[in-house]
Amino acid sequence: MQSSLGARLLQIIPTMLLVSVIVFALQHLLPGDPAVMLAGDSAGDPHVVAQIRDQLLLNRPIGDQYLHWLVGVLHGNLGYSWELSAPVTTLLLQKLPVTLQLSAMAFVIALATGIPLGVISAVKKGTPLDWLATSVGLFGLSVPSFWLGIVLILLVSVDLGWLPPSGYVPLSQDPLQSLRTTIMPAFVLGNAVAAIIMRHTRSAMLAALHQDYVRTARAKGLSERVVVWRHALRNALIPVVTLAGLQLGTLLSGAVLTEQVFDIPGVGKLVVDAVFNRDYPVIQGVVLVTGLLYVLINLITDILYAVINPKLRGG
Template structure:
């Protein structure tokens, strides 16, 4: 296992370097100048020159990148141009919100996707299989923003069951925080659950026809035991891959869902940073997102080893 971890970490370093170079280079091609926006309406040349020097924008691009990497090695992602708040502070605040939303959404997606996928595969060709496939197709076809708006109209406006939007920290009011997360988490979880259901069904169908499953049935084991203990466990490896990718996607920021429900998460942060030409925030968010994907895939690799004894022997 430690070899796998060391190998993935060795790959992570050049990956992060390449991502940082691409992001730093591409954002320089964006139209507009953040310094002109910060200088105000008068746009005093002295103020503009001072701001460019303060944020190292008067240096060549390679020098700017080298200075950013130097600060990054010391744990400094820079300062937001608009607010003057350290980027690490902004990311810590928004990542906490998105992590809570992503966790809720993944719980809903796992409950819906795994249950529907296993039931669909074990009842192939029957009514339950057709119902599950209709659900999966509907979940992948319905836009998140439309489902979110519909839930707000029905659940919040007409029934008055849940808050329509906003975010409350669990430290302030735990139960209100849960209530504000239910609808956006369901919107994201339903779409991800539909994708997960299709992958689970495919993995289960390939396993249910294996020789060891037929042997388990021939021994007279209960159908539930064969499906859960023998088939589902061996179908988990491709499912874990999908779960890792979906969770990384959620942590990267569900932009539309966060905008509909006015949740101040990663998605809203990156959108505002791009519109404001806030280079430091964009760089920091993208770098943390890449690091999140690497960490989630590393966890998935470790889970592979725990699930598959053959990998442990190797």
């Protein structure tokens, strides 16, 4: 187990190096000149534009620009935002907790909804409960998140006045108000993930319920509740854990649209503004950190394999 974990940790280095190369190269394909945009009213003066390009090292070959940025990253410096005039590290420390809170809440909602619905749907296969759970899953997969967010704002906030329509309050400042401002966007963000987890849980449970160990447990006289939730579900969770780990990484990137709809000042909103403003250092920093989180989540998922299934602890 320890050797496998060490090998996975070593794989992070080339993976992140490849991510950094791809994002650095692709963002330079974006149309528009950052120097012209930063010049503003002085964009018509070629001397001003040339001076900005020289300050930002944009007049150097892309390979030199990449190496200069990579050396800074290795020293803990993700660069300096051209548009916001602030270190990228500082911006991420301000915005990342917001997105992590939103993604964590959405993930909890997805698990708390998807796994029980998947189990009930499998156990009650062919009944109205199965039909209802499957319909909920189909709804979550079919409805666009931005449309659902707008509808919830109109219904829950405007018509009923139960929750604020937008904005964000830090958890450390007012926990209750922070939950009030994030519960609706978290539901929107976790809705589709809950549907995916539900469908995979249902499939895994249907396969587990037909295994010999389940028939043996029933033959021993164990209650159906113990058979389903303690024996069948534990084995069915192995593929679900894989999916859940991937979906948690997806939530971090999927928060972009949700943060725009609900005006949540997280990493998603930060990177969208950076793309429109051609703020390359912010884009690079956000993608690099998000990629690192995604890799770490997958590493944690592999560790959870051994926790759930003792057979995997030796490999």
